[in-house]
Amino acid sequence: MFKHILLPTDGSPLSDAAVEKGIDFAKSINAKVTGLCVVPKEYPSYYDAEFSGGVKERAEKERAEAECKANAKIHLSALAKVAQGAGVACDVVMETSDQTYEAIVNVAEQKGCDLIMMASHGRRGVAAFLLGSETQKVLTHSKVPVLVYR
Amino acid sequence: MFTHILLPTDGSNLSQAAIQKGVQLAKSLKAKITGISVMAEQKYYLYQTDIIVQVREETVKQHKLQAHRNLSAIEKAAQEACVPCETVCETSDHPYEAIIRIAEKSGCDLIMMASHGQRGVKRASSSRSSRCSMVFSAGQFLVGRHLDHGRKLAHAGVLKRRARQFFTYQLCHHGSFFI
Numbered sequence: 001m002f003k004h005i006l007l008p009t010d011g012s013p014l015s016d017a018a019v020e021k022g023i024d025f026a027k028s029i030n031a032k033v034t035g036l037c038v039v040p041k042e043y044p045s046y047y048d049a050e051f052s053g054g055v056k057e058r059a060e061k062e063r064a065e066a067e068c069k070a071n072a073k074i075h076l077s078a079l080a081k082v083a084q085g086a087g088v089a090c091d092v093v094m095e096t097s098d099q100t101y102e103a104i105v106n107v108a109e110q111k112g113c114d115l116i117m118m119a120s121h122g123r124r125g126v127a128a129f130l131l132g133s134e135t136q137k138v139l140t141h142s143k144v145p146v147l148v149y150r
Numbered sequence: 151m152f153t154h155i156l157l158p159t160d161g162s163n164l165s166q167a168a169i170q171k172g173v174q175l176a177k178s179l180k181a182k183i184t185g186i187s188v189m190a191e192q193k194y195y196l197y198q199t200d201i202i203v204q205v206r207e208e209t210v211k212q213h214k215l216q217a218h219r220n221l222s223a224i225e226k227a228a229q230e231a232c233v234p235c236e237t238v239c240e241t242s243d244h245p246y247e248a249i250i251r252i253a254e255k256s257g258c259d260l261i262m263m264a265s266h267g268q269r270g271v272k273r274a275s276s277s278r279s280s281r282c283s284m285v286f287s288a289g290q291f292l293v294g295r296h297l298d299h300g301r302k303l304a305h306a307g308v309l310k311r312r313a314r315q316f317f318t319y320q321l322c323h324h325g326s327f328f329i
Contacts (some may be wrong), residue, residue: 001178028151029178139265145171 002029006113006144008036008104010134011075018119018149019079023086025117025147032089034111035079037072039065041098069094101137108144117147155183156258158249161220168264173227175262182234184256185224187217188245214239 007022009015019035026033042061076092083090093111097103108116120135139146157172159165169185176183190213192206221237228235238256242248253261 001175025151 002031002115002145004111004113004115005031005033006036006104006108006111006116007033007079008038008116008118008138009075009079010037011071012119012121014119014121014149015075016078018117020082021149022117022147023079023083023088026083026088027086031115032091033083034107034113035076035083035090035092036104036107037075037092037094038100038103039068039072039094039096040100041096043098065096100134101141104134104138105142105144108142113144115145115147116142117149119149152179152260153181154256154258154260155179155181156186156249156253156256156261157183157224158186158188158245158261158263159220159224160187160245161216161223162264164264165220166223168262169224169227172262173224173231173233176228176233177231181260182236183224183228184252184258185221185228185235185237186249186252187220187237187239188248189213189217189239189241191241191243 005022005026007019009019023033025031042065072094076094080090080092091111093107095103095107104116104118107113116138118135118138120133135146135148139148152175155172155176157169159169172183175181189210192210217239221239225235225237238252240248240252249261249263252258
């Protein structure tokens, strides 16, 4: 029924568990998977230029972005390895976006995925209000079915 | 991988579409399904005027009829696809709680339900079961979304909101409510 599953990951243990489940599921229905890791985009700040010409801040941001990208690569290669181990066809994508959910929804549409499978940290109360849930936003905005692993 | 799928329904077209998808999935996975329809609880009030009692009885009757209609749609879809199916009718003020309880009780490993996908104010003001159940549950959730129905049914969720305890779902749907 589902042919192509999108597996967004943030590298958290919860996400890892969802990825494993997703690959299991893909195997049981002979689907292929696409792993996705979204790197937050760093924008030059208005204040950066005020002090030290913004050189230090820019360098700091570049370093942070490089680190995020390196981490994303690690998560994605781990995902690819699990998929390979299970014998599931796998593709990985790294996206840079300041809105994680948007990147997930867009990649799902671009790649023609018919299911998004992701974990949810399940924050409640104040934590949910402050941090929110990317999964929640994906659920609201995606036209593709979403399987939430809890 | 999934052996027992729970299909909650509220009778909306969006729900119907999710049921069709759920039955298809159950067939392809050789899983069984359990359909559930949750009716709003009818509370007793301080001022028991005749009209309230009458309206409540009528409402309960209507709810039951509607629930049976919704569930028979699931049974029919399952029968056509040759998928083993049973149905449950629950009464609860919070559909998400009933959905989770039944999922745990009957050992479902997947809940597949539609989401009206409301945003902004509509989302804040309407009861949205799939949002709630997702956050509180320990199971897994497959939330189906359908392009065609997305926005059309958004108003149904708003109508479902209980502005007063006896401002009921069915009454809203019949276009006559009182506060």
